[in-house]
Amino acid sequence: MDKVSVVVNPNAGQQKIKENFESISNILSDGFKQVAFYETQKEGDGTDFAQKLANDSDLIIAAGGDGTVYEVLNGLAPLKKRPAFAIIPGGTCNDFSRAIGMNQNPVKAAEQIIQKNIQEIDVGFDGSQYFLNFWGIGLITAVSSQIEEDVKSTFGRLSYYMSTLQNIKENKSFYYEMNDATHYYSGKAEMIIIANGPFTGGVKPFLPEVNIQDGMLDVLVLKETNLSSFFSIFKKRTGMMQEKDENIIHFQTPQLSLKTSPKKLIDCDGERYFKTPATIKAIPNHLKMLAGKQLFN
Numbered sequence: 001m002d003k004v005s006v007v008v009n010p011n012a013g014q015q016k017i018k019e020n021f022e023s024i025s026n027i028l029s030d031g032f033k034q035v036a037f038y039e040t041q042k043e044g045d046g047t048d049f050a051q052k053l054a055n056d057s058d059l060i061i062a063a064g065g066d067g068t069v070y071e072v073l074n075g076l077a078p079l080k081k082r083p084a085f086a087i088i089p090g091g092t093c094n095d096f097s098r099a100i101g102m103n104q105n106p107v108k109a110a111e112q113i114i115q116k117n118i119q120e121i122d123v124g125f126d127g128s129q130y131f132l133n134f135w136g137i138g139l140i141t142a143v144s145s146q147i148e149e150d151v152k153s154t155f156g157r158l159s160y161y162m163s164t165l166q167n168i169k170e171n172k173s174f175y176y177e178m179n180d181a182t183h184y185y186s187g188k189a190e191m192i193i194i195a196n197g198p199f200t201g202g203v204k205p206f207l208p209e210v211n212i213q214d215g216m217l218d219v220l221v222l223k224e225t226n227l228s229s230f231f232s233i234f235k236k237r238t239g240m241m242q243e244k245d246e247n248i249i250h251f252q253t254p255q256l257s258l259k260t261s262p263k264k265l266i267d268c269d270g271e272r273y274f275k276t277p278a279t280i281k282a283i284p285n286h287l288k289m290l291a292g293k294q295l296f297n
């Protein structure tokens with residue numbers, strides 16, 4: 001692994017990467033023969049850079065927040081020849097970087113990257129876009145749309161909690177139909193999350209047991225998103241829940257088709273560009289990532 005391209009969003013987070021640029025650059029140059037940096041200037045640049053640089057890079061590093069990771073992933077994932085992928089976290093939540101054990105200090109993350117701990121991971125795909133972490137509709141979309149940029153920079157992750165609590169009161173249900181090879185479900189729901197990796201919204205309230213190396217997606221349907229359903233999730237996590245909860249559907253599947261009425265805005269790793277319907281699948285071992293820890297296999 002010699003040639004490394006780093007796609008940097010200089011404005012991500014509170015310019016964390018820019019401030020530490022020299023240290024990051026020195027560390028990466030110690031670990032790899034050739035390191036080049038490319039600064040994004042606007043939306044879409046991360047995807048363009050990834051596509052242009054892929055053929056001539058052994059490794060592409062996304063340095064920025066989850067938006068930058070999403071853009072670089074969506075540049076790389078459709079390609080036949082995909083270089084390895086790594087993340088230097090520089091945003092507010094950096095969800096996926098946490099899932100693969102990256103240190104949240106960008107300089108320390110660069111130190112982890114030069115250890116070259118290569119792991120194969122699954123990538124989610126909904127027919128239009130790829131995701132590493134989660135795909136969701138309903139409450140989760142309302143939560144992230146409501147976080148204003150100024151609130152986000154002042155309160156960081158706390159704003160996700162505050163926004164969630166506010167949304168629990170205001171959330172509206174929708175009608176859904178979904179099926180895979182063995183399940184068919186329909187009814188009313190307030191939130192559906194399809195998880196590939198274990199982190200959503202900078203915290204991990206949902207499905208922390210999700211495995212990003214098993215070729216499967218975890219589907220979670222919440223019929224009602226009130227405080228008691230969140231408490232049920234908590235009980236399920238801690239093994240306290242004995243009986244089946246009527247309010248929650250949870251299963252694993254490699255692929256799922258989903259439609260809703262009305263059409264719902266999709267939150268895909270925190271980005272919101274498309275609406276339902278969609279067919280969502282896990283593409284097993286689609287990317288080689290340089291992780292900060294041993295994953296599940």
Ligand SMILES: Nc1ncnc2c1ncn2[C@@H]1O[C@H](COP(=O)(O)OP(=O)(O)OP(=O)(O)O)[C@@H](O)[C@H]1O
Binds near residue numbers: 014064093
């Ligand atoms: N130079 C730039 N100036 C402003 N916006 C940019 C620039 N380069 C890229 N962008 C856009 O900014 C969006 C947000 O960036 P990113 O997610 O990296 O940072 P963040 O919002 O601070 O972090 P997080 O999403 O983790 O909270 C990206 O999706 C991208 O489209």
